[in-house]
Amino acid sequence: MSGLPTPLLLDFEPRPSPTKTKTKMAAAAVAVAHGRSSSAPASIEGESGILLPPNRFYDEESQRISNLIDEELRKEQARQKEARRKQVKVMLLGQAESGKSTLQKQFQIYYASQSLDRERPSWKPVVHFNIIKAVKSTLDEIDYEFSQPTESSSTADDDEGDDSDELDYHPSSSTNGVITEERRKPIPRKPKPVVQAREETIRPTPAEAESLALLRTRLLPLVALHDSLASELSGGVSFSKGLTGVFVRAGWQGLLQTNQSGARSKSNSGVAGLAAKALNSAREDIAALWVHSVVRKMVDQRKLRLEESAPFFLDNIERISQPDYLPNVDDVLNVRLQTLGVIEHSFPINLGGTMYDWRLYDVGGARGQRHAWVPYFEDATAIIFLAPISAFDQYLDEDPRTNRIDDSLQLFTLICSNKLLKKAHLVLMLNKALKSTTIPERFDVGVTSFHGPLEIEVEVGNQSAEVSYGNRPNKYDDVASYFRAHFMQVHKRKDVSNRSLYLHFTSMLDIKATQSIIVNVGEAIIRQHIAQTGLT
Numbered sequence: 463m464s465g466l467p468t469p470l471l472l473d474f475e476p477r478p479s480p481t482k483t484k485t486k487m488a489a490a491a492v493a494v495a496h497g498r499s500s501s502a503p504a505s506i507e508g509e510s511g512i513l514l515p516p517n518r519f520y521d522e523e524s525q526r527i528s529n530l531i532d533e534e535l536r537k538e539q540a541r542q543k544e545a546r547r548k549q550v551k552v553m554l555l556g557q558a559e560s561g562k563s564t565l566q567k568q569f570q571i572y573y574a575s576q577s578l579d580r581e582r583p584s585w586k587p588v589v590h591f592n593i594i595k596a597v598k599s600t601l602d603e604i605d606y607e608f609s610q611p612t613e614s615s616s617t618a619d620d621d622e623g624d625d626s627d628e629l630d631y632h633p634s635s636s637t638n639g640v641i642t643e644e645r646r647k648p649i650p651r652k653p654k655p656v657v658q659a660r661e662e663t664i665r666p667t668p669a670e671a672e673s674l675a676l677l678r679t680r681l682l683p684l685v686a687l688h689d690s691l692a693s694e695l696s697g698g699v700s701f702s703k704g705l706t707g708v709f710v711r712a713g714w715q716g717l718l719q720t721n722q723s724g725a726r727s728k729s730n731s732g733v734a735g736l737a738a739k740a741l742n743s744a745r746e747d748i749a750a751l752w753v754h755s756v757v758r759k760m761v762d763q764r765k766l767r768l769e770e771s772a773p774f775f776l777d778n779i780e781r782i783s784q785p786d787y788l789p790n791v792d793d794v795l796n797v798r799l800q801t802l803g804v805i806e807h808s809f810p811i812n813l814g815g816t817m818y819d820w821r822l823y824d825v826g827g828a829r830g831q832r833h834a835w836v837p838y839f840e841d842a843t844a845i846i847f848l849a850p851i852s853a854f855d856q857y858l859d860e861d862p863r864t865n866r867i868d869d870s871l872q873l874f875t876l877i878c879s880n881k882l883l884k885k886a887h888l889v890l891m892l893n894k895a896l897k898s899t900t901i902p903e904r905f906d907v908g909v910t911s912f913h914g915p916l917e918i919e920v921e922v923g924n925q926s927a928e929v930s931y932g933n934r935p936n937k938y939d940d941v942a943s944y945f946r947a948h949f950m951q952v953h954k955r956k957d958v959s960n961r962s963l964y965l966h967f968t969s970m971l972d973i974k975a976t977q978s979i980i981v982n983v984g985e986a987i988i989r990q991h992i993a994q995t996g997l998t
């Protein structure tokens with residue numbers, strides 16, 4: 463035995479029971495209250511003035527304090543249980559760029575507008591980044607367009623069984639600012655594009671080419687800030703594979719608003735400050751590039767694929783580049799900022815006089831982010847699944863072979879059939895619809911027919927393009943009905959617990975229309991939570 467190391471021996475010592483420990487703590491508390499060391503009491507005068515043997519006094523007093531502690535623990539547990547019962551946990555799910563963070567902002571506008579107001583300064587460098595990225599993408603696309611041979615050519619290595627003679631890769635509207643040859647290679651893909659871009663060769667006149675070259679030179683100092691601003695905003699997070707967007711985790715605004723001195727906001731200093739100045743100096747050139755005849759032709763022919771919100775910001779360059787610019791609510795809604803991991807947002811919601819602790823979990827929707835969702839499933843009261851219906855002619859950034867609607871349908875199938883989520887209330891938002899239309903009725907499983915033609919238009923990115931899919935009419939309302947039927951069918955076939963599906967057409971940039979949907983959805987979710995937990 464003597465050779466055994468001491469820690470091993472210690473492991474076999476009987477551990478004090480929790481009750482005894484508590485009694486000891488109580489005894490220590492008594493001793494401290496009497497200004498003595500708990501280890502060496504002499505004798506103690508009892509309430510009647512009779513000297514009590516020290517042990518008896520300690521036992522009674524310790525028991526009393528121990529009971530008090532028990533009582534407090536019981537109360538605390540009851541409080542925590544009650545708080546948990548009032549917690550309504552809602553997950554926003556869907557592919558990247560489906561509008562999850564935008565929906566979160568809409569909830570914030572409605573239920574916690576002061577907090578959004580406080581955050582406005584931190585959105586300024588992000589808006590600026592969105593513009594710098596749009597300028598960079600435009601210049602890159604011009605380069606690509608005019609460095610290509612006029613005849614489409616296909617390389618033998620890249621053509622995997624597709625003998626189409628046109629470029630087979632239609633990059634999504636959300637390029638990441640880096641247009642590399644690799645990304646532009648023809649990539650075989652299953653579905654045929656439903657929107658055919660008019661392929662006309664754009665030939666700039668010498669004067670147009672010269673003015674574009676001049677604009678490029680003048681915009682270089684601004685574009686040069688792209689990577690460092692992205693890195694500053696993402697807190698140093700960067701990704702390989704040419705992704706150079708801005709990615710945020712929980713708490714990013716706090717990081718951005720304080721610097722070492724704590725006095726000045728980072729949004730006015732560092733790279734963000736430089737970017738603000740560069741943007742102000744370059745504002746006329748940016749406006750000139752955006753209205754340039756060649757760029758206009760590229761937009762018309764759908765040869766310029768920018769972030770969805772790029773036209774909004776470029777149209778507002780004069781206002782946004784002012785030194786005292788502070789983003790307004792529309793700017794905040796339009797911003798593109800990719801979410802990393804899972805970000806929790808919480809605010810109180812009052813329903814019928816009871817305050818509920820509403821917790822939104824905004825997740826990163828790109829494929830590489832989806833594993834992070836699962837730990838939150840078991841506790842989820844509700845899922846709000848967003849599917850952008852304007853994305854029918856777009857492909858995933860992370861997998862340019864997968865059509866974005868296909869990906870949404872696959873993801874929705876997994877969500878409907880996931881057993882961990884079987885008790886969660888299910889809401890489907892077909893987002894990026896031009897006019898928000900709430901479908902008034904509840905779609906119960908088994909209902910196969912739906913309303914006649916919807917009065918709804920589908921936004922096709924920022925372009926008005928004709929839609930051609932099968933023999934269906936080229937009308938937006940047909941597109942909307944078509945996709946709605948697909949999602950409903952997935953739900954009907956795959957739902958694990960025959961739940962109701964609550965379906966809304968939404969346009970998250972439309973505050974007024976979205977707010978009424980938010981109230982409906984929020985109340986329905988809380989009511990279901992009340993029914994499940996027995997809360998009143």
Ligand SMILES: Nc1nc2c(ncn2[C@@H]2O[C@H](COP(=O)(O)OP(=O)(O)OP(=O)(O)O)[C@@H](O)[C@H]2O)c(=O)[nH]1
Pocket residue numbers: 556557558559560561562563564565770771795796797798799800801802825826827828893894895921968969970971
């Ligand atoms: N036109 C239009 N744009 C929208 C709509 N909803 C969101 N957007 C824009 O789409 C872009 C992407 O929206 P986000 O909310 O960042 O998308 P997300 O689902 O959070 O994306 P990840 O964080 O990457 O998973 C932003 O620029 C939004 O302004 C909509 O209904 N219509």
Ligand SMILES: [Mg+2]
Pocket residue numbers: 562563564799800801824825826827
């Ligand atoms: Mg997001």
